[in-house]
Amino acid sequence: MRMLHPRPLRNHRKFHQAAPAPLRSPSPERHNEDDALHLDENGPGDGFMPDADTCVQLGPLFRTFHPHLTGLKCNINGDFIDQNSPPPLRTDALPTDWTPYESRVAFETAEFLFTRNQMSAGQIDTLLDLWAATLIQYNDSPPFASHRDLYGTIDSTPLGDIAWESFSMSYKGVKPAENVPPWMKATYEVWFRDPRLLIHNILANPDFDGEIEYTPYRDYDDNNQRCFKNFFSGDWAWKQADKIAEDPEMHGSTFVPLIVGSDKTTVSVATGHTEYHPLYLSIGNVFNSVRRAHRNSLVLVGFLAIPTTTKEHADDVDFRNFRRQLFHSSLANIFKSLKKNMTTPDIVHCPDGHYRRVIYGLGPYIADYPEQVLLSGIVTGWCPKCLNNRNALDGNGLLRCREHTDLLVQELQHKQLWYEYGIVGDVVPFTNDFARADIHELLSPDLLHQIIKGTFKDHLVDWVGEYLEHTHGKARAAEIQDDIDRRIAAVAPFAGLRRFPEGRGFSQWTGDDSKALMKVYLPAIRGHVPQDIIRAFSAFLDFCYIVRREALMEDDLVQLQDALDRFHQYREVFKTTGVRLTFSLPRQHSLQHYARMIRLFGAPNGLCSSITESKHIKAVKEPWRRSSRYKALGQMLLTNQRLDKIAAARSDFEARGMLHGSCVSDALQMLKNGHSQSLSDDNDDDDDALVMPQEPPIQIQVNEPQHQTIEGEAADIIDGPTVEAHVELAAKPSGARDVPTLALALRLPEFPAMIQQFLYDQLHLTDHEHAAFDPATAPAFMGRVLIYSSAAASFYAPSDLSGTGGMRREHIRATTSWRGGPARNDCVFVSMNDEVSCGLDGLAVARVLCFFSLKYRAKYLQCAVVQWFSYVTDSRDPDTGMYIVAPSTNDNGTPDVSIIHIDCIFRTAHLIPVYGNNFIPREITLHNSHNMFRAFYINKYADHHAFEVG
Template structure:
């Protein structure tokens, strides 16, 4: 079964397929075949190439060289070792300037001086300050640095477009494909001077963070900036004033492909948690910053946007808007702060609706229904269910305060302890949550989102009926109603979430603070950030010139070899030589449509050496998961006799055993990996794995939990159903959760879960890829 997210084919020049002296702009409705989807481009904001004087050029002309510097020029670092030393000490080890100087004194060498980083010209955007401790860097210069970064070449959109599937259904993925960017382009295009320009929307994010419990909880409010072309108070008005002139008049910019383009900027989506949204929009707490829903009726469905031309008295009494507080966007063209504020996946759905509402409600229900003592026993059993789950290849063992991890396993943990409508509430909510977090969404997905939301609103009434809660009028929960509209406006919300800004807190605030002197720390922290930016810019420049290929030192791989019979004894598989014999027979006849029947008496027997591995790494395209460059994700599937010095660990997998789409999970089967090994036979090399198969208990999904149930398979003689498969048959890691039922369980090791129960849920909530598969 293919994943939901497909990798679209690159289209050079994004729809510009011919040109004249002024440059060619495709007509409205131009369609480009992308294999599995089609694109239509905006007729005016097309990202045509120009020269430094803003004159359009031939669109096929090659770019100028990125730099005239030779591949041996490491300026100002002198050589590669000195650059890598600076990068290691300052970025990886995060050593302070004083410690670096001490180290160099001890070395008595001239490897590198700390001020070499200061001398790096790339990525240099100085800090400025106004009022009381408000520091900022010119966003226009920051965007300039981003747009010339060679790392973004082939990963940047120069024109606005809409994606459509082959059946003419709209397809939302990136910000530049949403209706908001298209509507912005319509407004910009009223100025003929902007014809053929590139639209660059600025994505802003702010999120309060705290450091140093010992010194009184110092609060910082970092402001983050990105641009929507890349494949996530009045002081704000001051910070962005350098961008304002170029929101209507083009700025000529140098882009990652080394071409110049006319560029028009715009203030785009603002990523912030609900308290921050209250401040930005000038509303009163507990009201919605996007619509006219009354604070006492947020559990209803409201989609009307805030209206204009109301008196202060009206907006205060009827809509709780503080009329004399002017949003920072007030004097900027084409900006409505209420439109740009996005519901936040992390704080409003995962930590808000799930952890702070639903999980707490379950505990409240248990206390109300069973009393404190009995409820505590049930909660202890739920906790034991948490720690009994086997570790999954996609994540490590979780803790109680990890809301994202808790979502993966909570449904199975509470089943049997709460009414079935509560289980269905969580099932509907998790379906909603996982669908909206997908990297790409179609109109069919929007229907599924609405269906999941309707079921969530239906089943959550059990919490009112049991007296657990009295109202669902909660701003964070109300935000679920806006997701379909916002997906149409801004694309898939997975890339516009405060988890992005929250992850930046560590590198931008907390680590620099811990490596400061703690006295007047802010200036030191900002200087650290500036140094890190310079190192990153230098690294990108050296990489683009082919100067960082390979590594300074290489590592040796250690492999452990055993004989077939020895491995068979260790795995308690006495017929292992016959299993590997059958595997070789099948591999030798893969291309034969009528292969000879396997005969153990005549098939070739292999008794040679095997190379054993404790894990296998899978690299695949899964941009809805937390992933790296280009949406690629890597996971390790483990089969090791000892995990971190403790018991063995054997992960489960989805294996590709056929293409019958009428079967469970599109022909994918569930199995447990017993061992990874490889061997050579004649001229062929076989990387493979021994697996224990699982079979489905039901013909379909469990009607209550909405997930599949499997059980370990045995042969007629009650021995485990074991086979050898090629590693290419492994599709993805699988996570199984025991079906606990209503019985209490003892304290067990998480490593024993796969051996102690008769049936297991195939956890579709383990990650986004599992959600698509199962």
């Protein structure tokens, strides 16, 4: 048995850049002049920022601010004011003014029915009728008479009211004399909202106060290592500020870069499918965590036109060029309202209540590879960022830039541009119409499509299947794939881990499926593929998990490059075994640009296309389902507008302190206040008035919605500030037993002696020296203990799905029956005494057999019975990069079991069996795999926090 003392947990994450790319000489510019299009419009920080040589200490980091674009506060006329002045009142409305709603009940009813429940009009009418029936006897009525009344109230909300506009485009080039293709005669309509007004709404949102930045900065640690985290910590924002600051009139302004994203999406219907091309907008000033959480910092700008034609003309060069130019001209026209304020300040209301002078700029564009090809005007198969030939992408080529591309277009013929440089000479990128914008530089890293769905799923996983068929033949390869599937299905449950009950053999893959498979795939294929394939996967996963960190230091970029170099070294096995002839794959090649893009834009997790794809659900797919399916786009636009109005109203009400507590508790308080006032008025009139006896308060349980991950059970997002990691038992015990009975249930005859040892240790925690443990004199306890089926571990994990404070909570299970099935006993990391050495920086691994609590000498002790694992070696396995542990035993061969205080538990640990070279029996399942193997990997890929720990 081991003695453990609770102690502060160590910092298992070290924050850790590189040099910016050289600037190129300028070249002639091209502009988007709508050569083949006809356009018709028919619209329906507190305090003063320090100079660059002044550092502000923020925790372990030192921050240097840009010296000129300092985000100074000003008045509504743009004149700078005293930086310590309080903000003007945001609104004259009283805290009781719910306009246009009658009351809080009316607002929350509208929000619940339209936003959260998304109830149909007919069902709303039914519900309101039933509600009215219950109120007739009180001569009262519901807050809305019908769905039309509810919709009308939402529509009359003044906040968030940005009207949808449209313009139409058509082909105006040379047409054939006869048999004119349909696409040349068609008119294409684009619907959009003014991006300038949308940015005003984002900047004015009080929800973002404290989560927004007004000036570019650079963060350094004590070793002068640069830290890249939020967008404004990167070099690009700083360089843009330098260019803007060349005009002294711009000093003191705030730079607001647009983050734009687009991605065609499909909504399925019974008779086929319908495509939409939504365009989204955010700003680089808000924290990455806010953008990832979709807290109204990412908004729908418009729907781009999708030109179609007959199969006869689908491959026509003129049609393809028209389709490309329509896309770029649409974007240029949508964002033209911002053009003036890219050089002249716009006065904007900010989340802290102050006004600032704002300069806009086109920032990163979030897009998958097909959209990047369209945006950059290159040929499919080429890289949109560098000049590597499409047949030799795995080399290091010169970077593309706007000036160089324009010069090539001027000097070379279209055929030479196409085959030697991969440039489509007929396309003028929309960014050429705007100041300081280079589309090649602005294309952002795309973790979802380039790394997760691209390199991992579409390349590496598929290559393993091709290797097995190439080496063993189709029949034997199928048997091996079945065993890999059984291994994946046998992985023990873990918080947030998506289940694969039938392995990975399903046809419709999502990004979440790929992310989940990454966590468990490597141990499942070991023993079936060569060592170099295992090492290639391990290197790639290291790259993937490093690049997806919430913040990266310069040392991290060194590790990132090392992982990429190892991946390139070991992936050669796919060539030598005949699986691949070349690695000229654009999505896989893009990994070479990640280190530079991190230096430019900060951590990539704030620019991933998963952000826009998630927005598809709220902005496209759910509004589609709520439509009549006939001319659905107009109904979808109206739904989005109403959603924005409700969200804006909520932000305003919250800023005025009107949404504290629940609706019911608010009503009870009002009733109480009204009753007290009534008694007070009576007493004023009659000193002898009787005082009514107080009734006991009504106890009402309000269930707040819980934020669950999209990946599985028992992984909660905790909103709020960052707090110290801790573990606590479940709110209610699942039972109670005396010590002898519990000893029988656990099959631990020595359990009473273990409690003696535990109590003795707890009584002498603060003693520097004390007598050795003696069972004859040590305190004994044979009373009743409370049994708990779980405990909750809360910890800081900002790289995983977490709240804006970076906190995450997971449940540790120790129960005899999980969801009505077999027992579940999770594994945990245990923080050991400083003098105890173990593989993971002082963290041991154990499996929880039971949670219990007891009261001894007025002390309430929360405990866990754990079975220990020991590290097989002091270093990681050289192939998988993971530590290997095995169940620990005592000298007499019995399992090594102890009682520990739950304060010693850090968080859950995920163990995956070392399967070996043999096929596993079908009888092994996720419920018994921990009992069937003698060695286990500590799965450092279970989530990002586990990767930092392991």
